[in-house]
Amino acid sequence: MINKRSFVRGASASTHSGSRFSGTKRSTSFGGRPVRTGGFSGGSRFRGKSRSGGGNKRSRGERIDFSRFVKKAEHVEQKAYVAKHNFVDFPFNAQLQKNIARAGYINPRPIQDQAIPVVLKGGDVFGMANTGTGKTAAFLLPLIEKIAKTKGQNKRETVLIMAPTRELAMQIEAEFRALSFGLGMFGVACVGGLPIMKQIREINMGVSFVIGTPGRLRDLIEKKVLDLSTCRSVVLDEADRMLDMGFRDDMIFIIGKTASDKQTLFFSATLSAEIKKLTEQYLKDPVFVSVISGETAKSIEQDVVRYKGKDEQFTKLHEILKKDGSDKVLIFREMKHSVDALTKELSQHGFKVGCIHGDKRSRERIRTLDLFKQDKINILIATDVAARGLDIPDVTHVINFDVPQTYDTYVHRIGRTGRSGKKGTALTFVPA
Numbered sequence: 001m002i003n004k005r006s007f008v009r010g011a012s013a014s015t016h017s018g019s020r021f022s023g024t025k026r027s028t029s030f031g032g033r034p035v036r037t038g039g040f041s042g043g044s045r046f047r048g049k050s051r052s053g054g055g056n057k058r059s060r061g062e063r064i065d066f067s068r069f070v071k072k073a074e075h076v077e078q079k080a081y082v083a084k085h086n087f088v089d090f091p092f093n094a095q096l097q098k099n100i101a102r103a104g105y106i107n108p109r110p111i112q113d114q115a116i117p118v119v120l121k122g123g124d125v126f127g128m129a130n131t132g133t134g135k136t137a138a139f140l141l142p143l144i145e146k147i148a149k150t151k152g153q154n155k156r157e158t159v160l161i162m163a164p165t166r167e168l169a170m171q172i173e174a175e176f177r178a179l180s181f182g183l184g185m186f187g188v189a190c191v192g193g194l195p196i197m198k199q200i201r202e203i204n205m206g207v208s209f210v211i212g213t214p215g216r217l218r219d220l221i222e223k224k225v226l227d228l229s230t231c232r233s234v235v236l237d238e239a240d241r242m243l244d245m246g247f248r249d250d251m252i253f254i255i256g257k258t259a260s261d262k263q264t265l266f267f268s269a270t271l272s273a274e275i276k277k278l279t280e281q282y283l284k285d286p287v288f289v290s291v292i293s294g295e296t297a298k299s300i301e302q303d304v305v306r307y308k309g310k311d312e313q314f315t316k317l318h319e320i321l322k323k324d325g326s327d328k329v330l331i332f333r334e335m336k337h338s339v340d341a342l343t344k345e346l347s348q349h350g351f352k353v354g355c356i357h358g359d360k361r362s363r364e365r366i367r368t369l370d371l372f373k374q375d376k377i378n379i380l381i382a383t384d385v386a387a388r389g390l391d392i393p394d395v396t397h398v399i400n401f402d403v404p405q406t407y408d409t410y411v412h413r414i415g416r417t418g419r420s421g422k423k424g425t426a427l428t429f430v431p432a
Contacts, residue, residue: 064407069400069428071302083113090116092145095182100141103178109134114289116142119265124283127267128290136175139235139265144180146233147208151185158231160258161211162251164241165385166191166362167369172237173211185209190216190226193362200225214242214250221257231258233265234282240268240275248274255282269412300418301425306432313429314345317401320427321351321379327396328372331381332413334402342401343381353379384409392416400428 085108087100108116112134115125119142129135143159150157163169173189180187188202190212196219203210203225210217210226220226234255236242242251255264264282268275279286305320307313320326333339336357343355354368354377372380373392380392384404395417404410410428417424 064403064410066304066403066428066430068407069302069304069410069426069430071300081110081113083108083110085113085117090141091120092141093148093183096141096145096148096179099179099181102181103137105137109138109291111135111289111291112138112141115139115265115287118287118289119143119263120145122263124263124286125265126279126283126286126288127265128271128288129267129269133291135237135267136172137179139237139267140172140176140179143209143233143235144176144183144185147185148183151208156230157208157233158228159209159233159235160217160228160231160254161209161235161237162214162217162242162254163211163237164213164245164247166193166213167356167365167385168238169211169213170362170366171391173209176209176211180209187211190220191362192216193365196220214247214254217254218250221254228254228257229259232262234258234262235265235267237267238269239266239278240270240272243272243274251278270408299423300414301423302414303425303427305427305429307429308432313401317399317429318349320397320399321346325396325425327378328375328394329379329397329399330392330395330416331379331399331401332404333381333383334405336383338402339381339383346379346381351379352377353381355381356385357383358385384413393419394422395419395424397425397427400426403428403430 087105087108088097092100110133111127111129115127115135115138118125119139125139127135127138139161147157147159161169161172163172169189169191173187176187185208186202186206187209188199188207188211190199190203190210192213192215196216199216199220200223203220210228210231212220217226221228236251239251242248264284264286266275266279266283266286305316307316317331321329331342333342336359339355339357343353346353354371356365356368360368368377368380369392371377381401398414398417400410400413404413414424414426417426
């Protein structure tokens, strides 16, 4: 179990800005396909190298004001959200209600309370929500109920859920299995890095829920394995993240293979012009639900750590990790080889550490995440593949060992801590 000890700030802060750093091209692939570069135009080509999964790069000479990385945590008395419904009020079948109780759900969270009734009625939803707000259950529960009813009428219908990363897709699929227990419906996680033949066999056996990343989903469609003509429910989770990763063309291709009379649910943390365009194109009179408040959580203590040279940078990191309160730490680096190098260095100093990035096999990434979630390791080092979409409980510290490419990336990284009203600490290393 995690120690609930008091938080100690890891280093002194300096609030002046101005240090520059150069971005370096990163390379990886997501969902089994290389990420497309060159913007979101239809003519973009596949490149041999691609981004490792975090936001848009800054233009030449652009700076981030480092003073934005310094912010005192505030104790805010939050008014408890008063739900209009209880889970027992929703017209779910008896088995689904049992699964909800077994999962420990008591009162609906805001996005569940507001979105579930709309989805049950067949309406489209555009949800502004971050990971950790309960949005997965907000779309899974009513769609499981919908499929349960169609099965009773001997109708064949498929739900498609698209997610930007393997980890998020696998997380959704695991939650689906728990909530659909005993209902005789099956799902498949279609992600790159895991054996495609196993996914093909499961699809051929018959599945009601197809959950996957755009690259692998498109592969299966083009192989004539995945037929989405009976898909009348489409969920795009972390839609803005998929656009950031260059999946726009794949998303449009896949949606185009679904039934025309479909119900569409979009979830995004931001409302960019591109997202707005897609919602106008695919959503019919959607209900807008927003549970986002502010850029960064008030419960997160934010600070910078100044260092001179690599030796001092590592020494200061070592000091932070040894302090009381550094119980569960997520460290971000820009480059995959830098992730591996820091993991090796910390391991040699006796820390229980693991790492994930785009070059790791899916099984290895899943295993490492499970070890971190189960507190069998207490330090996880990652590229921005872990910046969004992952719900990891009780992270006490997020450390940006490399300055993030954009402030938006910074916001998403530190959002892994200070969740569910708990305190968190975010530290960003910047050169002195």
